[in-house]
Amino acid sequence: MNKSVHAFKQALAAADKLNERLKEYSLPGDSIPVSLDNLSRAFKECYGITVATERVRTKTFGLQGMVEIYEDHAIIRIAAGLSAHVEKYVVIKELAHVLTTNEENATTDPVQNIEYMVSGLLFPENGEEPNQSYLAEEIAKIVAIEILFPEVLRRKARDDIENGRDTIFKLAEWLEMPENLVEIALSERYGLAMTALRPSPSK
Numbered sequence: 001m002n003k004s005v006h007a008f009k010q011a012l013a014a015a016d017k018l019n020e021r022l023k024e025y026s027l028p029g030d031s032i033p034v035s036l037d038n039l040s041r042a043f044k045e046c047y048g049i050t051v052a053t054e055r056v057r058t059k060t061f062g063l064q065g066m067v068e069i070y071e072d073h074a075i076i077r078i079a080a081g082l083s084a085h086v087e088k089y090v091v092i093k094e095l096a097h098v099l100t101t102n103e104e105n106a107t108t109d110p111v112q113n114i115e116y117m118v119s120g121l122l123f124p125e126n127g128e129e130p131n132q133s134y135l136a137e138e139i140a141k142i143v144a145i146e147i148l149f150p151e152v153l154r155r156k157a158r159d160d161i162e163n164g165r166d167t168i169f170k171l172a173e174w175l176e177m178p179e180n181l182v183e184i185a186l187s188e189r190y191g192l193a194m195t196a197l198r199p200s201p202s203k
Helices: 002-023 036-047 084-100 110-119 132-148 151-162 168-175 179-186 188-197
Strands: 050-056 065-069 073-079
Touching (some): 002 036, 002 084, 002 132, 065 084, 073 084, 084 132, 151 179, 168 179, 179 188
Parallel strands (some): 050 073
Antiparallel strands (some): 065 073
C-alpha cells in the first residue's frame, strides 16, 4: 500500500500549500468559508494553471463534476442544479484532480468510478493496490475536506460540539460545505487517518 499512502501524502501537501496561500488573501480569521475566487487565484499562483468553471446538464446519474486538464489551464464542468455548498465541494475536488491525475489513474469512464464508490471497495481484500481511478476520487475528496475544514478548525469544532457550543448542522452552514462531509471530517476514523498521513498537524 506504499504507493497509495505516498499519493495521499502528496495530496495533503498540496492542500497545505493552497491553504497557506489562501491566508495571504484574507484578513485574520476571514479565510473561512473558502472563497472559490480566492482559491482559483491561489491555484494559478501556486501551479500556473488557470481554471474555468462551467455548469452543464449531465446524463449520468450521480455524476456531479468532471475536469479536462491541459498544460496551462483546466476546464471544470459541474452538474447544473447542485446546491451552493455541494457545488463548492465539487469544484474543489475537481481542482484536486488537476494536481493528482496522471496516466495511471485518469479515467475516461466516470460511470465506473461511481460503481466503485457505491461498492465501497477502496482497498481490495486480497491486499492488492486499490483501483487507481477510484483512489484518485478518494484523494480528491480528502483534499477538498482539508481546504474547506482544516485541522486547526476541526480541533476546536470537536471541543465545541462535545461541550454543546456548536452542532454539525451549524458548522456545515458556516463552512459552506455538505453536512455529511463535516461528519466525516470530525469522525474518529478520519482523525486517525490524518494523524497517520500527517504526523505533525498544521498549526
